[in-house]
Amino acid sequence: MAEFHSIKVADIYKETKDTSVVTFDIPEHLQEDFGFIQGQHLTLKKEINGEDVRRSYSLCSSPVDREWKVAIKQIPGGAFSTYANTELKAGDMLEIMEPSGNFYVKVDAATPKNYIAFAAGSGITPMLSIIKTHLKLEPECTFKLFYLNRTAKSIIFKEEIEQLKNKYFQRFHTFHFLTKEQRDIEFLNGRFTSEKLKTLTDNFIDIDDTAHCFICGPQEMIFLIRDEFVNAGLSKDKIHYELFYSGNSEEENKHIAEVLEHKAEGTKVTIIDGGKEFQFIMDDEYDNLLDGALAAGADLPFACKGGVCSTCKCKIIEGSVEMKVNYALAEEEVAKNLILSCQAVPTSEEVVVDFDV
Numbered sequence: 001m002a003e004f005h006s007i008k009v010a011d012i013y014k015e016t017k018d019t020s021v022v023t024f025d026i027p028e029h030l031q032e033d034f035g036f037i038q039g040q041h042l043t044l045k046k047e048i049n050g051e052d053v054r055r056s057y058s059l060c061s062s063p064v065d066r067e068w069k070v071a072i073k074q075i076p077g078g079a080f081s082t083y084a085n086t087e088l089k090a091g092d093m094l095e096i097m098e099p100s101g102n103f104y105v106k107v108d109a110a111t112p113k114n115y116i117a118f119a120a121g122s123g124i125t126p127m128l129s130i131i132k133t134h135l136k137l138e139p140e141c142t143f144k145l146f147y148l149n150r151t152a153k154s155i156i157f158k159e160e161i162e163q164l165k166n167k168y169f170q171r172f173h174t175f176h177f178l179t180k181e182q183r184d185i186e187f188l189n190g191r192f193t194s195e196k197l198k199t200l201t202d203n204f205i206d207i208d209d210t211a212h213c214f215i216c217g218p219q220e221m222i223f224l225i226r227d228e229f230v231n232a233g234l235s236k237d238k239i240h241y242e243l244f245y246s247g248n249s250e251e252e253n254k255h256i257a258e259v260l261e262h263k264a265e266g267t268k269v270t271i272i273d274g275g276k277e278f279q280f281i282m283d284d285e286y287d288n289l290l291d292g293a294l295a296a297g298a299d300l301p302f303a304c305k306g307g308v309c310s311t312c313k314c315k316i317i318e319g320s321v322e323m324k325v326n327y328a329l330a331e332e333e334v335a336k337n338l339i340l341s342c343q344a345v346p347t348s349e350e351v352v353v354d355f356d357v
Helices: 079-086 121-137 158-167 194-203 219-232 250-261 289-295 331-335
Strands: 004-016 019-025 041-048 051-058 069-073 093-097 114-120 142-149 172-178 212-218 239-244 268-273 276-281 313-318 321-323 338-340 344-346 350-354
Touching (some): 019 079, 041 079, 069 079, 114 219, 121 158, 121 212, 158 172, 219 239, 268 289, 321 338, 331 338
Parallel strands (some): 114 142, 114 212, 142 172, 212 239, 268 350
Antiparallel strands (some): 004 019, 019 069, 041 051, 268 276, 313 338, 313 350
C-alpha cells in the first residue's frame, strides 16, 4: 500500500512572487527512511475541497545538508500549487511519501568530471540539489548551468545560485537566458534553439569532455537539447532529463490510440503490494491498471498520472501490457519488465503486477 507519513511544515517562504519554498521537519526516527539522493523528489498529499490531491516536487536541498526542502511554483488552476502558495503555513501537516526518483548519477570523487545542466523555471529545483551535491563531494568537478526564465525577477533561487558562484567561482558557471526581458547580449535573449545550442557547443561546451548532461523543463526543450547534443557527439546515456508534463503531442496521441486498440476486455488483474495480493476485474471505464485498481479499492502509490514521476512503478510478473507514454523509466528498466501502472493498458486476459520493487 502507499506509504505516507504525516510530516510538519517547519518553514515556508516566498522565493519569487509565484513560488514558495517549503522545509519539512522530518522526525529523527524517520530521517533514515527519508534519506535521499540528489535529484530525487517527494510526493505530497493533501485533501483539498474533498479531493485527494497528490503532487511530486523535487528536493532542492542537498542530502549533505540534512534538510528536506521543495519549491512549489503556482500553476494557474493548479489545486495543490495554489493551496501551497496561498494557504500552507509553518506548523501545518502534510502527508508525504519517502523520496524517490532516478534523476541522478552517482557521486564519484575519484575522477574529475565536467557537468552541464539546462533548466527552465522551476526545473531548477532538482538541478540545485544535483549541483550542490557534486560540487561539494567532487572537489575536482565543474558545472555549467544554462537557466531559462521569463524575467530576472522570476529566477528561482537567484541569490543561492550567486552564492554558489562565489563559493565555487572557478568550478561553477551560470548563463541566464530570459524570454520577456531584453539583455545586452543578444545571445541570452529568448528560448534555446538549435542555433544557440550550436553556439554553445562551439564556444562554451566541450562535448568530448562532458561527463553528463542534466535537463529539466518542458518536453519540447528537453528533446531539442537531447537531439542536438546527440548529433554533436554526446552519448545518449550521458543525457539525463526530467520533464514537466504538459500534454501529449500529436504523434504521442496517435500512439496512445494504437495502444488502446490492443486493450483486452475484462482482464483479471492481480496486484502484489506489501506482500499481499489484491484481485479485481478491469472495468471497461478505465484503460490503465492504476485507475482500474484504485476504482476497485486498492491503495497504491501514485502522483502525476502522466507517466512522468515513476511513483506508480511496478513489475509485470504475468501477462502483458502496453504503455501509452513513458517519460520516467529508462530502457534498461523496461527491459526488466518494469512499467508505469498509470500508463499500462492490459493486453492479455490475466495480468499480475508487483509493486514491491
